[in-house]
Amino acid sequence: MDWSPHYPSFVDTESNVKPEADSLDAATTPTLDRQIAIADIGCGFGGLLFALAPKYPESLILGLEIRTSVTEYVEQKILAMRAQARNSNSKSALPKPEPNEDVKIPKTELDDDAKPAPTDLDLMLSGPVPGNFQNISVLRANTMKFLPNLFPASSLSKIFLCFPDPHFKTRKHKARIVSPGLVSEYAFVMKPGGVVYTITDVEDLHLWMTGAFRGSGGLFEEVPGDVWQEREGEEGLNGEGTEMGEKWEAEVRDDVRIMREETEEGKKVTRNGGQKFVGVWRRAADPPWP
Ligand code: SAM
8 A cells, every 4th residue: 555645744755765675566665654553434524533633743644434525525625734734834934835735625515414614624723733734644445344454463553433323223233333353353453552442422332332342352451431531620631651551541531532522423412412422442462363
């Protein structure tokens, strides 16, 4: 997979001109200076991607979406956000943006009422944006079929599964993007210690997803609610300590807050006064592969 068109700012120019490259492919396929670390599976209109981008400017984040028109919308919005962020940063004494990059947010015919309001962009761009949205991208893909083709083993540190389609009818359950088989695939692409986040407003689906992760034969450990539930007065990432200690827990809490508040579906559920059911699952350090 050539990811360079997705993350042009992260192309590893040195390794791409290696004289000892012994095959045409190795010599001509550009590589990145790091692997994709975070996946948002079924990203929809990309609200989570745009919220995570400035929070993790050094991590590559990929949204995966099966609907072509929605993927195109997110793609265009990423290009527009990159251009706007560069322009807004340039106003605060950063290098001048290149000409012809004043891309406008595209107008689409999409009728999904979850489509984000343009004012979200204005808010996000009201100051300099770390990373200028260069670290996010989107790919049209059916993750149920192609996940292990996209990511190397043990490469992802986070997977978000936000408001997956519930497919209520029993005969449709096979289309759910969490199932015992897919949980093994999520484990395969995740780093030991990596975290899968799930959220839904459908309790039945939450129980189904919980069952799939609990039944994973030790591939995942449940991160209990008292770790990830919001703490009174805590603002963002201010925890201290070891990677697995308070700092890690504060990061998990902030990720949960973002997925509750920044996904388009999360906003819709808040507007409608619905409930949100969260699951947090940590990839075991030494999974008992069958
Ligand atoms: N995660 C977003 C949010 O929380 O706002 C969108 C949630 S929406 C209810 C579910 C999304 O998952 C839809 O955009 C749908 O097209 C996408 N989806 C469903 N099955 C998928 C699959 N197998 N691979 C990739 N995306 C999928």
